[in-house]
Amino acid sequence: MSDQVKVRSKLELSDERAVIPVAEIIDLVSLIFENIGCSPEISRQVAGHLADANLCGMESHGLMRTLQYVEQFESGYMRPDVEPEITTTERGATVVDGNGGIGIPAMRLANDEGCRLAREQGVSAVAIRNVGHTGRLGAFTEAAAYRGFLSICFGGGGREKWRQVAPYGGRKAMLPTNPYSIAVPGGERGPMMFDFATSKIAGGWIYAARSAGARLPDNVLMNSQGVVTRDPEDYFRGGAIMPSGGHKGYALALAAEIVAEAMLGPTETEGSWLLLTLDTSRYREATTMQRIAEEILDELRNCPPAPGFERVEIPGEREREHRDRTVGSGIALPRQTWQQIRALAERLGNDRRAT
Amino acid sequence: MSDQVKVRSKLELSDERAVIPVAEIIDLVSLIFENIGCSPEISRQVAGHLADANLCGMESHGLMRTLQYVEQFESGYMRPDVEPEITTTERGATVVDGNGGIGIPAMRLANDEGCRLAREQGVSAVAIRNVGHTGRLGAFTEAAAYRGFLSICFGGGGREKWRQVAPYGGRKAMLPTNPYSIAVPGGERGPMMFDFATSKIAGGWIYAARSAGARLPDNVLMNSQGVVTRDPEDYFRGGAIMPSGGHKGYALALAAEIVAEAMLGPTETEGSWLLLTLDTSRYREATTMQRIAEEILDELRNCPPAPGFERVEIPGEREREHRDRTVGSGIALPRQTWQQIRALAERLGNDRRAT
DSSP: OTGGGOOGGGOEEETTEEEEOHHHHHHHHHHHHHHHTOOHHHHHHHHHHHHHHHHTTOGGGSTTHHHHHHHHHHTTSSOSSOOOEEEEOTTSOEEEEOTTSOHHHHHHHHHHHHHHHHHHHSEEEEEEEEESOOOOHHHHHHHHHHTTEEEEEEEEOOTTTOOOBOOTTBOSOOBOOOEEEEEEEEETTEEEEEEEESBSSOHHHHHHHHHHTOOOOTTSEEOTTSOEEOOTHHHHTTOEEOBTTTHHHHHHHHHHHIIIIIISOSOOBTEEEEEEEEEGGGTSOHHHHHHHHHHHHHHHHTSOBOTTOSOOOOTTHHHHHHHHHHTTTOEEEEHHHHHHHHHHHHHTTHHHHHO | OTGGGOOGGGOEEETTEEEEOHHHHHHHHHHHHHHHTOOHHHHHHHHHHHHHHHHTTOGGGSTTHHHHHHHHHHHTSSOSSOOOEEEEOTTSOEEEEOTTSOHHHHHHHHHHHHHHHHHHHSEEEEEEEEESOOOOHHHHHHHHHHTTEEEEEEEEOOTTTOOOBOOTTBOSOOBOOOOEEEEEEEETTEEEEEEEOSBSSOHHHHHHHHHHTOOOOTTSEEOTTSOEEOOTHHHHTTOEEOBTTTHHHHHHHHHHHIIIIIISOSOOBTEEEEEEEEEGGGTSOHHHHHHHHHHHHHHHHTSOBOTTOSOOOOTTHHHHHHHHHHTTTOEEEEHHHHHHHHHHHHHTTHHHHHO
16 A cells, blocks of 8 residues: 555646545545544545545535544544444344444445345335434445436434524524435436435535635525525524425425434434335336436437526436546545645554555 | 215305315215216225315315316226226236226225335335326325325326426426325324425416416426516426426436336326335334424424414425314315316216216
8 A cells, every 4th residue: 555645746736626546545545544443444435435426526525524524533423443234123124323433334334235135125225323424325326226226315313413404484494404315227328316405505515605705696595584695604693504495395304304313213423314225127127127218318318408508417427427537537626625635644644654 | 875965055155165065075076986987986085085185275186186087087098997906017016007097096005005015024115007197195195104104105207298397407398297295104293294296386387377367486487498487378388397496306306207117117097106115113113203203393393484484384284284174164166166076967967866
C-alpha cells in the first residue's frame, strides 16, 4: 500500500478542483478509516462506496463524508471496531444489526442477504438497525436490480435528532428527510433507479447555501412563521424544509418514520431501514423483461423536451453516465475538501504508515 | 331484496345533493351490477366498496363510478361473468388473475391472500393482473394495516391507453397517473394510510374542470408546447398533466410502469398491480408498536399550523372522520349522479325486479 498513497505527485489541477486518480483516493481514505479503528475490509468498502458516489456526480454523498464520519467515530456517535451481523427476531424476521457502526457495510450485508432470501422465497424483507450513515442508498438498490431484483428501501426514525422537515399543513420542523429508493431491472443501459429525500431539498443544501452565503431556490423553505423564505438563516431560526409534493412527500416520510421507530425501533444511532427485495424472474424471463423495459425507456428518452430542458432522463442513467465519463480521469474534489482529507490522513498517521 | 330498493320515498334533499341511506343505495347499485351479469357476491362487494369511498369523502372513487363500470361492461372492456382467481407462475410467484373482470374483487382477494401468506412467511408479494378499475386502493391497504400488516401497493402498465402525464423534463403525455398506496398500523385512531397519484392531479380533475367550465389550479397542467396553463381544454389539444414533485413523481410512476408492463405484463384490460404485505408483529408486539406510533402521530397533530391551514392531518384520518360523520345520515350524491344511477337501474330492469 505504501506506493499507492503518494497521491500528491499525481495531482492534476483544474480550476478550484483537484483531480485525484480513483485508486489512489480510495487507498488514502481506506487508510484513514483503518487508522481510526475500522477493519481493513470495512475501510476499503466505505472508501470505495464514497468514491463511487463522487464518480456518479453525487458529491453530497461522496468523499467529503470522510470528514463527517471520522468526527462521528471520534465523538463516539459511531463505533469503528464493530461489524454488522445478521440477526433474527424472536418471531423470525431478519434484521441486520449494525452494532452502532457505520451503515454502509450493514446496508451491503442486508442487500446481499435480501437477494439471497428473495432468490429462495421469491420476496424478502430485511430490516437494518443500529447504524450510522448508510451512504448512497441508490448504490444498494441498483446493485440488487443488476442482479435481477426489484429493490425497495426506505428509512427514518431519526426525528429526535433530525427535525428538519415540516409536516404538510404545519410550520414546525418535525420529521427527518426520510428517503426512498427503488430500483427495477431495466433496459439496455442498466436498471431504472431513484433515490430521493421526501423533502423538497436534502438537509445538506441548507448548510451549503449558508456556507456559500447563497439564497435557496424559491418554495423549499419556510421560516418559523410558516412563510416561504429563500434565506438559509431562517432555517436556523426555527424554520423548516417543506415536504416534496406537499401532502405526498409528508405521507411518505411519515410512513417511513412509523416503520422505523414504531415497528423497528427504538432508534439507536441514526435511523432504521426496511429493505424489500423481489425476484423478478419469478414473473418473467430476464431477457423479456429487459426488452419490454427498453421499449418503455426508449420511448421516454425520445419524448420532446419541455422548455428549459435538454432531454427527458431515465432515473439512474445520469449517475452511470457521469461515472463512465469520469472514472478514467479521476475524482474532481473541491480543493478545500481534498486539503482537509489530506490533513486528516496526516493527523491520523497516514504519512507514517505510507513511508 | 324487494323492499329495500324503494329508495325514492326515503330521499332527503339538501341543496344540489340527494342524501340516500347507505343500505339502500348499496342494494340499488348491487342490483345494477347483478342485472348486468355480475355474481350477487361481486355485485354487493363492488357496491359496498363504492359506497364506502363516498362515505370517506372520496367522491371521485365512489358511486359515480357505477356509470363508468356499466358502460365498460356493456362495451366489452370488462367482463361481468367472471371471478378473480389465485394462480401461480411457473416459477412460483402468486398472481391474482382478474380474468378481465372488475378489479375490486381481485384486489380484495389479493389482499386476503397477501395477508395470509405474510402471516405464514413474514412477507409476501402478490401481483394482480388482467383487471378493470381496482377502486380506491387505500381501502385495501388500510384493511391490511388494521390486521397488523404493513401494506404497499402500486400499479401501472396502462400507458398505451392512458397517456396522461408528461415525464419530468418532457412536454408530451406518456405515462398514466400510476398511484401508490402505503398503510402502516398506526396509533389509537387507526392506521396511517395514503393513496395518491404520482401526477400533480388525478386525470378525473381535467374532465371535472372541463365539464364545469372551470380553470385548473396553477402549475399542474402544461399545453402541447410544455407551457404551464390553467385551461383544461389545453389537455385535449395535446397537453399533459405534470408529475408530482417533478422528477420524484416521474420516477415513482416509471418504476410502477416497468413493474407492471415489463415484469407483470403484457397489460390486459387496464393495468397490473403489485401488492407487498409485511407482518409487523414479527418485529414488535402490536401494543408496543401502536403506543410508539401514537406518540409520533400525536406530536404531528399538535404541530402549529402553517398560514392557510387549520391543522396538521394524519394521512387516512380525514377519510375515517368523514365516514364517522356521514355513515348515519347517508350518502350525499350530486342530484344529477343520483338521477343517472336511478335511470340506469330502471333501464337494467331494477323496477321490474323490485316490484
